[in-house]
Amino acid sequence: MGVNTNISSSLEDYLEAIADLIDANGHAHSKELAERLQVKMPSVTNALQALAARDLIVYRSHQPVVLTAEGAQTAAIIRKRHQGLCRFFEDVLLLAHDEADATACKVEHDIDENVLNKLIALTDLLISDPAAEELRQKLDGVLAELPGDAPAADLVALNELEDGQSGTIAYISVSLKGTKKFADMGLVPGAVLTLEGRAPLGDLLRIRVLDSVISLRGSDGAFILLKNVQ
Numbered sequence: 341m342g343v344n345t346n347i348s349s350s351l352e353d354y355l356e357a358i359a360d361l362i363d364a365n366g367h368a369h370s371k372e373l374a375e376r377l378q379v380k381m382p383s384v385t386n387a388l389q390a391l392a393a394r395d396l397i398v399y400r401s402h403q404p405v406v407l408t409a410e411g412a413q414t415a416a417i418i419r420k421r422h423q424g425l426c427r428f429f430e431d432v433l434l435l436a437h438d439e440a441d442a443t444a445c446k447v448e449h450d451i452d453e454n455v456l457n458k459l460i461a462l463t464d465l466l467i468s469d470p471a472a473e474e475l476r477q478k479l480d481g482v483l484a485e486l487p488g489d490a491p492a493a494d495l496v497a498l499n500e501l502e503d504g505q506s507g508t509i510a511y512i513s514v515s516l517k518g519t520k521k522f523a524d525m526g527l528v529p530g531a532v533l534t535l536e537g538r539a540p541l542g543d544l545l546r547i548r549v550l551d552s553v554i555s556l557r558g559s560d561g562a563f564i565l566l567k568n569v570q
Contacts (some may be wrong), residue, residue: 347391349449353445355418355421356386356415356419358397359416361373364427369405374490396411421451425459426441428463432462433513434480434529436515438530439528447516484565494567495565495567496565497566498533498535498565498566499562501538501566506533507533507564509531510525510567511566512528512564520565524567525549525552527547527554533547534547535550538558539555545558
């Protein structure tokens with residue numbers, strides 16, 4: 341099944357937001373949609389009526405929005421596009437999460453399904469296949485040399501910090517294993533961290549991120565590059 345051909349990119353955003361809210365909260369109300377999409381209530385009402393007219397949702401005033409079977413299928417396809425693109429931009433092109441998310445929002449409505457599937461396959465290969473390790477390292481080097489917020493020469497690997505030094509994560513190499521685990525700890529591009537110290541024995545670094553202190557192997561820290569180190 342393809343995405344409903346009678347649905348505009350704006351309505352796709354609404355359908356995706358409805359599915360996200362239901363997943364997160366168990367329900368999706370009009371007010372929640374307005375807050376999430378930063379639009380006014382009349383716009384939400386018009387969009388919900390349009391989705392209901394296409395049998396993608398069940399909409400009744402003052403009640404949670406319910407996805408129909410076709411609406412749920414269409415939302416799943418839209419979300420797959422967004423998540424696949426966001427993963428490519430963040431994990432392969434090393435964009436910060438917010439930038440990757442915003443870029444995915446711009447691209448997801450126009451990308452061909454065949455092209456998207458190839459991007460997802462490429463992302464999986466580069467991240468998961470041990471045989472692609474050398475290629476991942478070369479890609480990291482190429483991306484580091486591109487113009488950006490900080491010249492490559494100004495980037496410092498986390499494991500090279502002196503005790504007490506702080507910096508902002510510029511990017512995290514796709515060669516780092518378990519990136520989701522580290523993201524859950526707050527180690528994402530744009531995060532500010534401080535090296536509080538090293539374990540007397542072994543390879544552990546003690547890192548402060550926001551109000552949390554975490555331990556990280558120095559060998560993993562080599563894949564996390566920082567800017568604005570001081």
